Amino acid sequence: MQTHKGKKKLILIISILFILLLSIFIISFNIGTFAIGPIDVIKTLFGQGDSKQELVLFTMRLPRIIIALLVASALAVSGTVLQGITKNDLADPGILGISSGAALAVVIYIYFMNGKAYSDVSLITIFTMPIIALLGAGFAAFLIYTLAWKKGINPTRLILMGIGINSAFSAILILFQFRFSTQDFNKIMIWTSGSIWGTNWSYVIATLPFVFIFTVLIIYKARYLDVLSLGDELSVGLGVNIEKERRTLLIYTVALAGAATAVAGTIAFLGLISPHIARKLVGPKHKLLLPTSALVSSIILLLSDTIAKNVLAPIEMPVGIVVSIIGVPYFIYLIMKE
Amino acid sequence: MNSIKTENLSISYGDSDIVKDLNLNIPKGKITTIIGSNGCGKSTILKTIARILKPKNGVIYINGNDIQSLSSKSIAKEMAVLPQSPEAPNGLTVGELVAYGRFPHQSGFGKLMAKDKEKITWALKIINMEEFKDRPIESLSGGQRQRVWIAMALAQETEILLLDEPTTYLDLAHQLEILQLLDDLNKSQRQTIVMVIHDLNNAARFADYMVGIKDGNIVCSGTPREIMTKDNLRKIFNIDAIVVDEPIDHKPVCITYNLI
Numbered sequence: 001m002q003t004h005k006g007k008k009k010l011i012l013i014i015s016i017l018f019i020l021l022l023s024i025f026i027i028s029f030n031i032g033t034f035a036i037g038p039i040d041v042i043k044t045l046f047g048q049g050d051s052k053q054e055l056v057l058f059t060m061r062l063p064r065i066i067i068a069l070l071v072a073s074a075l076a077v078s079g080t081v082l083q084g085i086t087k088n089d090l091a092d093p094g095i096l097g098i099s100s101g102a103a104l105a106v107v108i109y110i111y112f113m114n115g116k117a118y119s120d121v122s123l124i125t126i127f128t129m130p131i132i133a134l135l136g137a138g139f140a141a142f143l144i145y146t147l148a149w150k151k152g153i154n155p156t157r158l159i160l161m162g163i164g165i166n167s168a169f170s171a172i173l174i175l176f177q178f179r180f181s182t183q184d185f186n187k188i189m190i191w192t193s194g195s196i197w198g199t200n201w202s203y204v205i206a207t208l209p210f211v212f213i214f215t216v217l218i219i220y221k222a223r224y225l226d227v228l229s230l231g232d233e234l235s236v237g238l239g240v241n242i243e244k245e246r247r248t249l250l251i252y253t254v255a256l257a258g259a260a261t262a263v264a265g266t267i268a269f270l271g272l273i274s275p276h277i278a279r280k281l282v283g284p285k286h287k288l289l290l291p292t293s294a295l296v297s298s299i300i301l302l303l304s305d306t307i308a309k310n311v312l313a314p315i316e317m318p319v320g321i322v323v324s325i326i327g328v329p330y331f332i333y334l335i336m337k338e
Numbered sequence: 339m340n341s342i343k344t345e346n347l348s349i350s351y352g353d354s355d356i357v358k359d360l361n362l363n364i365p366k367g368k369i370t371t372i373i374g375s376n377g378c379g380k381s382t383i384l385k386t387i388a389r390i391l392k393p394k395n396g397v398i399y400i401n402g403n404d405i406q407s408l409s410s411k412s413i414a415k416e417m418a419v420l421p422q423s424p425e426a427p428n429g430l431t432v433g434e435l436v437a438y439g440r441f442p443h444q445s446g447f448g449k450l451m452a453k454d455k456e457k458i459t460w461a462l463k464i465i466n467m468e469e470f471k472d473r474p475i476e477s478l479s480g481g482q483r484q485r486v487w488i489a490m491a492l493a494q495e496t497e498i499l500l501l502d503e504p505t506t507y508l509d510l511a512h513q514l515e516i517l518q519l520l521d522d523l524n525k526s527q528r529q530t531i532v533m534v535i536h537d538l539n540n541a542a543r544f545a546d547y548m549v550g551i552k553d554g555n556i557v558c559s560g561t562p563r564e565i566m567t568k569d570n571l572r573k574i575f576n577i578d579a580i581v582v583d584e585p586i587d588h589k590p591v592c593i594t595y596n597l598i
Contacts, residue, residue: 230427232390233390236388239414284430287448
């Protein structure tokens with residue numbers, strides 16, 4: 001079935017987004033303390049660059065970019081799913097407290113490891129942090145789900161409960177931060193504003209399969225998400241077991257949001273605005289909406305990361321702040337349009 | 339032969355009992371209309387049969403099977419539901435919305451097979467809107483939109499179709515359009531159609547079988563001629579009704595009424 005936008009227009013839109021992403025990818029190499037021109041980027045990727053270029057490209061820039069793409073996609077997909085399940089366009093993992101749950105878990109973990117876990121980048125740390133974040137995200141989701149449950153899950157209750165839990169966890173987070181030394185406090189501050197601090201291949205290996213598997217699982221459920229957006233009554237009539245499907249999708253969302261938060265801290269707005277933009281571009285059918293959301297989100301995050309790293313060089317801004325700078329005006333614009 | 343049968347069905351909202359020990363029989367292949375005043379429980383009963391609400395007690399049988407024993411998906415292949423005021427997300431075309439009706443028949447990633455596309459085209463043909471396939475839903479009128487929803491239910495390829503007040507927000511012409519469409523459907527496809535309907539005369543005009551509900555109980559059931567009597571209408575609606583035969587098809591209509 002073709003949308004009224006026509007298949008040709010859709011292909012055009014997706015192609016433009018891909019080209020945009022590729023451009024930012026290449027530009028990001030060209031800026032910074034060690035600039036690599038576009039042609040050299042391509043040469044180095046094929047093993048033709050000199051050793052310095054290879055070092056910067058392969059051990060520093062590339063893993064960071066891949067992590068950014070994974071984080072962006074994870075947040076976008078989980079935001080899209082949450083907006084679908086809650087039937088609310090303002091939902092994203094941040095608002096629902098899933099991200100702050102993950103952040104709180106990590107901060108508590110760091111606190112009890114006496115700050116060693118953060119500064120020490122051993123392999124154990126790299127692989128335990130995502131798990132801790134995941135546990136935190138899972139706990140937050142569990143709390144929200146059980147508190148919102150009353151003979152089933154009502155989407156509005158889910159959101160309201162999420163907002164409440166988010167406030168609670170954020171408050172506890174701040175309490176913990178005050179107990180840290182100034183140095184660590186600042187580090188945590190930066191982390192909770194969102195910063196892609198994982199910059200080597202171990203992080204990629206730790207995160208990639210996770211994000212990939214859950215994203216595929218969600219795309220498999222794309223048509224369920226489509227039906228759920230018709231509302232409970234029609235969904236039941238079409239044979240969807242709404243409680244089971246919402247629960248399953250919520251679990252997938254938590255997994256993705258948890259993974260993203262583990263690696264990049266809480267990046268606000270990304271999971272919120274990417275689905276919105278994607279919806280305006282390609283419509284509401286999830287098979288197309290989910291990948292487009294991920295694409296849009298990747299563009300925004302990659303752009304933000306490039307800006308964050310270079311605009312105040314040599315100081316590196318937390319990427320979450322740049323995303324917010326882009327996100328807030330758009331958000332206000334959305335509200336004003338209503 | 340009954341398409342739907344309830345046995346001692348009890349439904350409650352929280353602590354209050356809306357329906358108690360209801361034994362309802364819906365005949366197969368006929369149009370049944372359920373009538374009653376506001377809050378009598380007619381929508382609640384329909385929603386419970388549609389599995390939107392959970393009953394407190396009792397059994398519901400669809401074509402002889404207890405719905406508790408069947409999976410959601412298999413029930414969806416036998417019974418389609420059109421709720422009151424259905425909503426579609428923005429940006430869908432007519433064809434895409436009708437395609438949702440194929441959901442219970444799909445598996446895996448949900449690609450539309452030849453059979454699915456066939457059924458969608460068939461449904462669009464029945465509602466006489468084939469040329470509208472690629473039009474956005476937002477550009478349609480209320481009556482057209484309602485027809486598209488019915489097409490979605492048709493694409494579901496079920497024997498039973500439940501409709502909750504399908505004509506309440508439509509003007510006179512569109513109301514009749516929808517009801518005549520459903521009537522044609524019943525006559526040509528032998529679909530069992532069950533409607534909760536507010537307009538008494540339309541309910542009588544198109545029904546083979548009527549059920550009058552008051553306070554969650556069946557006060558009377560039977561052919562329109564049996565139901566449309568002064569006595570029965572007083573029991574159902576608490577009104578003093580004047581019932582005559584209309585001059586075109588000689589069906590019973592309530593031409594005026596007074597409060598008791």
